Amino acid sequence: MRGVRAATALPVAVAAVLTLVVTTGIAHSGQPASPVAADAGSPAPPSNSQAEPVRPGAVIAPSAARAEQEAAVAEVYAAWKAAFVRDDCRDDWYQVYSPDAYEPYVAEGQGYGLVITAQMADVDPDAQEIFDGILRYVLDHPSALDPDLMAGAQDLSCNTTGGQDSATDGDMDIAYGLLLADAAWGSAGAVDYHALAVTRINAIKRSEVHPETNLMELGDWAHPEWTPQLYWGSRTSDWMLDHFRVFGAATGDADWDTIRLAHQDLIETLQDDYAPDTGLLPDFVQDTGTNPRPAQGQFLESETDGYFSWNACRTPWRIGVDALNSGDPRSVAAAQRLDDWIQESTGGDPDQIGTGYRLDGTRYGTGSDAAFFAPFAVAALSDPDSQEWLDALWAKILATDVDPQRYYAASIQLQVMLIVSGTGLTL
Template sequence: MTHQQRRRALSALAATAGLIAGALTAAPYATAASYATAAPSGPAIPFGSHQIPYADGVLKPSGSQAAIDRQVIDTYEAWKAAFVKQNCGNGWYETLSPDADHPYVGEGQGYGMVVTALMAGADNDAKKIFDGMVKYVLAHPSSNNSGLLAAEQDKSCKSVDGSDSATDGDLDVAYGLLLADRQWGSSGTYDYKSLAVKHINAIKKSEVNPTTHLMLLGDWSTSGESHYWISRSSDWMADHFRAFKSATGDGTWDTVRVAHQKLITSQQSKYASNTGLLADFVVNTNSTPKPAPGKVLESAHDGDYGWNACRDAWRIGADAVTSGDAASLASARKLNGWIKSKTGGDPGKIVTGYHLNGSTFDSGKDMAFTAPFAVAALTDPGSQAWLDALWSKLAASPVDPKLYYGASVQLQSMIVAAGDYWVPQGS
């Protein structure tokens, strides 16, 4: 289970632009003029086409859409150069995670698939890279359920630590496959749709608690195991559950989504009424769910807003802006109102760790904590200046090639904040 113990090291200040200057390699990116019109064999929803609007009333950063999209592409190019690799042959593409416990983790492969599918049209190699990522995932099945991804690989891309799964990676792998089916169809090298449905059904079987309908930590947590009634807030991805319902027609995913939304609302109300912050881990999910009372998996701060929960504003906000769901909007707005007030409107004051009452327990700075709040800010019509300040911070912060986690959260938060995110529905 050491693959679950990914305590993030404290980040240094953002790297200077010189760290990535010269690291970028030539790649066939589409020109700005080609974003909105895909070639006949190209993606159905090319990056920058904005075919699928957000809910009414959602903000966007100030400035021209073309300039905003260009800033996302600049960040993507740096992220890709730093982390998308072919280090192990076999036609595989892997997402490298130098700051995790192992060079390759399931979370990273999921991030890579989602990002690559969304950036199709801006990167003409997206489908080739995505297929290489699929090949990698299929070559690394979990030892407990072969329909899931083994969560950790060593520098030789060999699965280690029991070859079991981590829920967050599997959720994104399945979601990425659905994005790919919508982008390119499923009649090519891989039948993305059937692979997605297989993965979704494996998640349902082995990573959803059948009693609470909440996400388990991985397929290693089975009935009777000590973590069986624990759930991680960053796995509560309502937009993914909507896509899974659409792809499978299985009403279980509506039940799962509602269970998580109700838990988010109740945890905010009971334990963070002034902040909206959620704990990294919630325990006692079968009785009276509450923030972890100290270390239950990773650190003494498992009951605080730490290196897992820092993604929550992005995950909750992504559902809010794409669905307009009242519960997700309310939860995202609560987070946004608190952080805007806490920092006095200065994104540079966001730090790497908060107790649920809003007091800090850490003083570091990292994009993993800063970037998600830009997504939450989209939901509040009164937060244009705050959103613009956040966007400026994100767009001006270079990718640090040593910090895959913060860079990956930064990029994905920027994709959502720019209006370039969408939820695959039907096919």
Template sequence: MRRAGVPFGEHSVRYAPGALRPSGDPAAADRQVLEHYRRWKAFFLRSGDEVGGRGRCAVFTPDAGHPFVAEAQGYGLVITALMAGADPDAQDIFDGILRHVLAHPSVNHPDLHAAQQDAGGRDAGGGDSATDGDLDIAYGLLLADRQWGGGAYEALAVRRIDAVLESEVHRGTRLTKLGDWSSGRYDEVSRTSDWMPDHFRAFRAATGDPRWDEVLDAHLSLAGVVRTRHAPATGLLPDFVVGTTSGDPRPAPGEVLEGPHDGDYHWNACRAPWRLGADAVTSGDARTWAAARGLSRWARAATGGDPAEIRNGYRLDGTAYGDPGSPAFFAPFAVAAMTEGEGDAGDEGAQGWLDALWARMCGSPPDPARAYAAGVQLQSMLVVSHNYWVP
């Protein structure tokens, strides 16, 4: 087994200047992440006959519409690649998940992943793709290439990156589509949880394709427009943006794909503070730094600095409608809180806010019935503990 190129816990890839980290011993923070990772593996990894045969693994999602979904496999690949150096089985698990992914190509493109499998390991729901899953799968492959080398991971990553650009990015707007099936009335819809700036940067570096610069700029520009026009007091993003092809992008007016909260800060958009914050602290880009900082400062003020008050759903004006308590909502704000670093006006109390969020994450072990929240929380913890990096 090759030694990991960027071992977990070494913190060898530095964050942008000004990025905060939890108070206390970094090694203690690493131990907290490792403990959550061990529980995540125990609760959600399935292997062997459960997922189609020897040598395969897959991330089980008891809280999704089907037991195996693309989003979870993408999470699994990213997580296991980042844990290399701490888990001696990380590469074997990564390869097992990858075998599952490769065994289930989309019906529309052989280099994309069929988004859902049933308990018998059969493709379900039409066999087409979901963009967020493919983005993380490609990103995980780039991480694996940096960790273990060999060239095979990189070749697979580039093929998938090219397929995403061909089938899951709108050729006119350069915005992510919902999947390789997205056309007709869905052609103007983009899901904000698919807006992953650090992934777009990594894809540009891996392929040399300047179109990924256009993708990055299109998403950051649209995020700024939506926040300015529709959430100036909060900076919140909606689950779905419509009108992207008409020159009038706006939050979904009611149900577009999933439910009546499609235009609110709901179970998709709750990942935005993590995705924007992760890019901010790794790239130092002023655009994502400002967006993440704005979200953190709003949340800190809205909750009085108490992470237990973060609710599971908000209107874009900040009106809460959800119950409190899900890590899918409070953990991403810890990533955003890292951008309230020293030397910035209004940062008083920022370290305490980050420490409170970190303590809440550490005191919230994964729920075996909630794979989605567990995956979001673990990846947020990886970023906050300075164990995340962009290949």
């Protein structure tokens, strides 16, 4: 979950921005097309999130009454907000606090915060104020390599620490969150959310998509001369197929279809060749230009870089939500492989889901964590035979309290609840 990028002989100015300590999915967004006003709060058009979401791949849902599901989401959101949303650095900022990351504020967390608060637009009357405060924080901490992306981490004083470069998944969630905000509040007010989203999407393509493989890079710092091995690496939890579809629709850029298909091809290859009995993906993939395969230990973060560990634990969610929202048969098949294996390996008992697996399904992590068990609920939604399993997972999620020292698990748990319950917006 935490790691240090290997030192590389670089010019001093470049090396200064490549010393960022990498954590579980750090990534960011950068300078605005127009600045966000500190008093942004002009009346917004009514949210369209009351419309029934269209989810072509949804074949089951939790058996609990919808009102009960919505109440559960609101309760977990309130606990998440109380534990992790802060405004103690500057009056016009909000930040998502990450006590279990390597720095107290990471871009991944700000991306999660934007997605969550936009999704709660119809529930929390303060959602837009918090969203805009997080957005101002994001815009005020740009990457030094691409100012339309965000620097990776800040200390308790909200000063950027280590390097000032990006990592990919936070950037993607920041852009996605801006599109959710446009859907929730419109872009005719003080902030043009849609324009900011397009700026970030274009920056992601420019600086975080490999020009030859069309796979997501680890960040804007991945470079053939500076970090040659890592330049040909990718993090599977950055393979957000549904985001790629939404980015293409928002920009009219057909390249996002090419990017999505490259990731779907590699998901299929990895499942077939390296995890035929489980469908599990590794945290990282190396040698993407020649022979893509699970990364060796210490490729970027730890000895488990080639295992289903603290990054890849998100892949059942990321693949599952594309299956849910698009109905794409390839995503449905990939999600169902994961769903079939986890049910069989646990005997249908979510308490048996571990916190780390080798790709053959051998469990090496002890204990239970929402970062691992909650994402499997999204993978279950497209499987008509998984109703009992989904209900068991939902019950376990509801029985899991928000731990104020575990931002990562709580943020994943809440986002899964939003998806599974159908609360909020579907783009």
